[in-house]
Amino acid sequence: MDKQRIVKIFAVLGEPTDNRPWRDYSGYGLTAADAPTLVELVADNSFVESDGADYWVPLHSWRALLHLMPAGLHELIGIFDVVAEDDWAVDEIPMVVAAACDAALDPLLDYVLDKRNDEFAIPLALQCLVETGKRHSKLRKPVIERLVYALQHSAARDYGLRGLIVAELVALRAVEAMPAIRVAFAEDQVDWTVSGDLEDVELGMGLRTKRDTPRPSYKVEEDDADDEDEDDAPLVEQVIRAEPKIGRNEPCPCGSGKKYKKCCMP
Template identity: 35%
Template sequence: MNTSYSYPVSQLLTLGQFFEEVDGRPATWKGYAKLGVDNRHIPELIAVVADEALHTGYGPVPFAPVHAWRILGALKATEALPALVSLLRRIDDDFDDWIATELPCVFSQMGGQSVDVLAPFAADGHNGSYARGGACRAMGEVASGHPEQRGRCLQILMTLLRSFEDNEQTLNTEIVSVLLVLSAAESIDLIREAYAKDCVDLDCVGDLEDVEIALGLRTERATAPKRGEFFQRLLELSNHQEATRPHTAGPKTGRNDPCPCGSGKKYKKCCLEV
């Protein structure tokens, strides 16, 4: 770990998790201005983001890269894009939810130039499917935040989805999810093809009718919902547990007790006689 970060960047190593509200949205990242970090410190902020040792361990130090990428996003420091896109690999390698949640927002803050690095990363089959999905999610954020980029991002996402039979299901599902967020009804024919080949996870985005309803292409279901293997296993497990659960009989109703049916009569004059 590089311990020679200069002030004020060195403050990031001591802030910890709760310096800012943590909901993954830049609107809550308002407290960094008072630290005195600005454009002069961009190279050092990039170094913090890329410092492998800062991404592990306990205490406040592992949150330094989080604070650094938030500041880089606020500064619209596009020179940080190569370092930031490399972080997406940690979603597969380390199951890093912070990166999966926040980096798409950071890329959106930097605008259309983000797509220049996100598109080739998402297309590179050497990257893990979760990392590639993170890049797709980031392009969705860019398209949402910058409407002039929507057409470009949709074209990239749909090009990726056309390889649905070669892609991992995880990636296809992420792309479909992003297309739903973007209300991309123009992608429905391609989505239908992917569903026809069972290349989308039903447990994550629902079945085809769910997708069509979400895109405004139908108003109600025509068939019963279809669910994926994971959901079916949970249902089977639940049914098995219910079937094998010991059932304890309740207290026996006496002849002169009120009838359990609620008629107001005594049990002996009501259901006991039936």
């Protein structure tokens, strides 16, 4: 289907609802051959600047991909760096990728382990893996196997990534991954400010009901370029939001009626 025709169809549909299941897009004549065009529309940031109905074209595009998967899978994974800062996309794209079932597993693992990829996009790939395991019970085991592989084969100094991987394994209640997790903690290879320490992980896995030791203070070193001795750098408390994060597509809290990204978003 012609790209402009797809844009016109989605512009007419206008603002979508958050209701699930989503609209059935199959009646608009879209086929697997249109998947690359839909991915192109997802990545087109020009729609973000629109004040018209075509503002919603990218969102309709990724929702339309749901029933076309695995068509467009590799192209969609390839634009994770473009959509990773869009809260709505981060919330919904894992459901789209999960529709590709086992076809998504190895491309997602490759993306996670490829150091050339954007550090803010890799968590989206991890979320897609976890969502696939949650939505398809038969794929839970292969998803966990790939997360464990990523835990064991990520770059030597990639402590933050391993912290994210451990956190996602906890989200899956992947008790079978505990031997690998314990090794990673024993070798001090996990950023526990991301995942919690080993006791936190065991609590999350349901393997214990209380801590045996005091909870560690989740602090990070202050980045002070003038301090040559990093060991003596002062510690600052991790920032905790007093209010929930405002999504870029949510109404602006100032009451203007505009979307946050179009109004007071810094």
